[in-house]
Amino acid sequence: MSKSPAETGQGKDIENRPGAAIDRRSFLTSGAAVGAVAIAEASAHAADAISWDREVDVVVIGAGAGGLVAAIAASERGASVLIVEKNFDIGGRGMMSFGGLYIGGGNRMQKEKGVEDSPDRAFADWSRPDKPMGRFSDRALVRTWADNNLELFAWLENHGVKWEAYRGGPDRLDRGGRTRLNVVRWPNEPTTPARGSGFVRPLEKTARQMGIEILLQQQMTKIHRESPLAGRVTGIATIEVDDHYQPKTRTMNIRAHKGIIIATGGSAGNPVFRTMFDVRLTEEYQAENSEWTLRTGDGEIAAMEIGAALGATACQTTQDDNLITKGRMGKKSNGTITELYPTSPHFFRARALGLLVKDYQDVILVKENGFRFYDETVPTRDYEYYAAALAWTGDPKKFNGGGPIWAIFDADAVAREEWEVKPPHVDPDGYFFAADTIEELAARIVNEYQWRPMPPAALRKSVDRYNSFVDSGVDADFKKPRPMYKIAKPPFYAAWHTPALHDSYTGVRINTTAQVMDLHGKIIPGLYACGDSAGGFGQHGICRAATFGRIAGFHAAAQQS
Amino acid sequence: MSAEVPVLVPAALSLELVQPVPPEVPAGTVIALQVRVWGAGRDLRGGRIEIIAAEEVVATAELIEFRDGFSETEPFAAKAPDRVGEFTWTVRFPPQTIDGIAYDEGALQVSSQTAPHRTSLAVWAIPSPVRMAERLAITVGAKSSGACALSGAKVEISDETGTMVGEGVLGDTPWPGTDALYWTEIGLTAPSEEGMRHWSATFAATELELPHLFSSAQFSFMTVKPPEHSVAIKVITSDDATPLEKVQVALGPYRAATDNAGLARIEVPTGKYDLAVWKAGFEAASKIVDVAANLIVQLELTRRAKELTIWD
Numbered sequence: 099m100s101k102s103p104a105e106t107g108q109g110k111d112i113e114n115r116p117g118a119a120i121d122r123r124s125f126l127t128s129g130a131a132v133g134a135v136a137i138a139e140a141s142a143h144a145a146d147a148i149s150w151d152r153e154v155d156v157v158v159i160g161a162g163a164g165g166l167v168a169a170i171a172a173s174e175r176g177a178s179v180l181i182v183e184k185n186f187d188i189g190g191r192g193m194m195s196f197g198g199l200y201i202g203g204g205n206r207m208q209k210e211k212g213v214e215d216s217p218d219r220a221f222a223d224w225s226r227p228d229k230p231m232g233r234f235s236d237r238a239l240v241r242t243w244a245d246n247n248l249e250l251f252a253w254l255e256n257h258g259v260k261w262e263a264y265r266g267g268p269d270r271l272d273r274g275g276r277t278r279l280n281v282v283r284w285p286n287e288p289t290t291p292a293r294g295s296g297f298v299r300p301l302e303k304t305a306r307q308m309g310i311e312i313l314l315q316q317q318m319t320k321i322h323r324e325s326p327l328a329g330r331v332t333g334i335a336t337i338e339v340d341d342h343y344q345p346k347t348r349t350m351n352i353r354a355h356k357g358i359i360i361a362t363g364g365s366a367g368n369p370v371f372r373t374m375f376d377v378r379l380t381e382e383y384q385a386e387n388s389e390w391t392l393r394t395g396d397g398e399i400a401a402m403e404i405g406a407a408l409g410a411t412a413c414q415t416t417q418d419d420n421l422i423t424k425g426r427m428g429k430k431s432n433g434t435i436t437e438l439y440p441t442s443p444h445f446f447r448a449r450a451l452g453l454l455v456k457d458y459q460d461v462i463l464v465k466e467n468g469f470r471f472y473d474e475t476v477p478t479r480d481y482e483y484y485a486a487a488l489a490w491t492g493d494p495k496k497f498n499g500g501g502p503i504w505a506i507f508d509a510d511a512v513a514r515e516e517w518e519v520k521p522p523h524v525d526p527d528g529y530f531f532a533a534d535t536i537e538e539l540a541a542r543i544v545n546e547y548q549w550r551p552m553p554p555a556a557l558r559k560s561v562d563r564y565n566s567f568v569d570s571g572v573d574a575d576f577k578k579p580r581p582m583y584k585i586a587k588p589p590f591y592a593a594w595h596t597p598a599l600h601d602s603y604t605g606v607r608i609n610t611t612a613q614v615m616d617l618h619g620k621i622i623p624g625l626y627a628c629g630d631s632a633g634g635f636g637q638h639g640i641c642r643a644a645t646f647g648r649i650a651g652f653h654a655a656a657q658q659s
Numbered sequence: 660m661s662a663e664v665p666v667l668v669p670a671a672l673s674l675e676l677v678q679p680v681p682p683e684v685p686a687g688t689v690i691a692l693q694v695r696v697w698g699a700g701r702d703l704r705g706g707r708i709e710i711i712a713a714e715e716v717v718a719t720a721e722l723i724e725f726r727d728g729f730s731e732t733e734p735f736a737a738k739a740p741d742r743v744g745e746f747t748w749t750v751r752f753p754p755q756t757i758d759g760i761a762y763d764e765g766a767l768q769v770s771s772q773t774a775p776h777r778t779s780l781a782v783w784a785i786p787s788p789v790r791m792a793e794r795l796a797i798t799v800g801a802k803s804s805g806a807c808a809l810s811g812a813k814v815e816i817s818d819e820t821g822t823m824v825g826e827g828v829l830g831d832t833p834w835p836g837t838d839a840l841y842w843t844e845i846g847l848t849a850p851s852e853e854g855m856r857h858w859s860a861t862f863a864a865t866e867l868e869l870p871h872l873f874s875s876a877q878f879s880f881m882t883v884k885p886p887e888h889s890v891a892i893k894v895i896t897s898d899d900a901t902p903l904e905k906v907q908v909a910l911g912p913y914r915a916a917t918d919n920a921g922l923a924r925i926e927v928p929t930g931k932y933d934l935a936v937w938k939a940g941f942e943a944a945s946k947i948v949d950v951a952a953n954l955i956v957q958l959e960l961t962r963r964a965k966e967l968t969i970w971d
Contacts (some may be wrong), residue, residue, distance in 0.1 A: 458939070459907070459939070477963060509836060534800070535779035537874075538804070562876075562879070568787075569879050570881070570912070571909055571912055579943030582907045586781070587781075589837050589840075
């Protein structure tokens, strides 16, 4: 059962603390100085003065995994609901998800498989102190997730989500036979083979059947609050955007009588925001799946502008999950598994499918300077690899970030991997190059993040040296397991292989009822967050989004208008 | 009234290039020029422009755009001299009559310098290891930065001391899949001592139509003693002892891949070797093997943990 904020000790108003901010309601009842009251009332009137284009009970910002769940939850508790979504289709990050949920608690699917589980076990696993992934999470939120597993399982089933199976070995912090539960892919999803469609499409269908309106291509630009740092949130401002998210002219103010739920997908795609946590993650690192969702921290920024705090930010830097991944290569937005079909209406943003390296013996990886930096064969969660990739290489104007990483390979590697080295598999516009010789290849690399031409002699030297390691059997530089293949047979190729950013693991601070907290530990009345926009629990993926989206929807619907 | 009264505009013309000529260009390459003329703000469309090199007209263009008082040509091609060195072009507006108005001559001198084309090499299909004193063949290709045909040009192979040990003449067609990599196969003899070889290929053609710079590229191979023993390597999985095929096996410098029974055979001389095996998705494995007779070695490979593979 979920604990109320009072039980967990979170979200208690701390009016008596010296210097604490006082919200409008407590201010008025405390009989403070007359001048201050006048100011508070003036700002309340300023909020009233907004000309509202639409009025609903609950506004949900973002139509991804968390947002769709939140909207349905609020609607079934009697609230009128409107979703605004920046993209021209619903789904957000959830659409490009592999489609597995960290959900257990002893549900029907687990029982069928003979797996013993309980909310206590789920809580214990996901708050493990011996793993950085569990160590830094807000245990009250982990407990809430665990306590909601069974209800959420049944609720999702009742709202159209079909379970495929528990499959594979333990993943992340799951133990004792609990592992990710995959959803069944939405049949004939025309855009992507990712299973995430099996989560967001059925929920979209349910939402539309319930009469929930989804306004596409509307970007939230501001959350209105009674006064800048006090009082209830009153609504949002939006602007219509085009397919490239460029603002058009039509703006709107949407009044939310009961609540505003932030479900904007996190901040992995915003270099300014993410470098608050890890200053190395500069602009050359692309957020995975940005062809579907930019994840530019819109919700977090709007909430912080009206006083919201961030939660459990250490989760963002645990180095214990796919925070950064090796990704695909040869395309800019180089996510790992999920991809778009070239026939997808979103493919114009992806521009290519990318190539997946099956065997890292087939490539060497070099930095923008043409030199190798690490054993290419290490697994995707080797954070020493990323430390080396993100190290400075000499750009006098940019000290953070490591610049582009290029995979260099030859015609024999293409044959071994059965890669197709032409569009739509690769993006020759800055992210994939071919040449007759190694020197020519280096000279051809022209890319928006490559701050200087790659020195041809350096790349030549790296390739010659690596080739001699193949003869001698020993990588004297980076101890790659016995180098197997020379890079010798023309033509030669360079493919963008810069680490990609998987997700954000922190966001605005929430309590166990998904209410957003301010810098003074107080609830911002009427404001909620879920999914990757919410901080506090370093669990990746759609189950956390759904858990707190559902809680937010229920709680918002129960508010007084 | 008569329109036949030409008006002379002496010395009032000025010419400029929309984009300057780069200070250095590869010899014999085509440069795009676009000329802009000011003639007291008059519309000079229909007027002619000449490019003169060594008193000869090498390109002409017509003024076809009129904007803000300037008349412009479209970008047009002019070929830089084939020889290396400084050159000067005269961009000339010859005396001419446009729309009934007669204009005097205008001219602009532009200078630049031609440089030789760069070259680079690829060396591939190098067998390694090679038995001492045996014949081997390698493939060498050369590329001109101007994608010039290099057919008939010579490439040479030298050993570590700089002694030429082989040569070849580049063939008529580029290597499949390349733009203009002209190539040849060169036969060589391996040295009669064991060890790592760092030889080089050089390209130093002087007889080509356009000037080209020298280039060289290193390549390496191992020379080894003749084999004495046969080593059979069997690779199985550590969890269920399934034979693994297509595993890359290296015994010192010697290489093979396992067949569908998980077996690879390698012939080696007596000695102590690092046995290393590799298959994507498995942890790398190695052991030291003493070979003094025919031998069978078994090695187990462990699958990489699931949680280390890539998820969503």
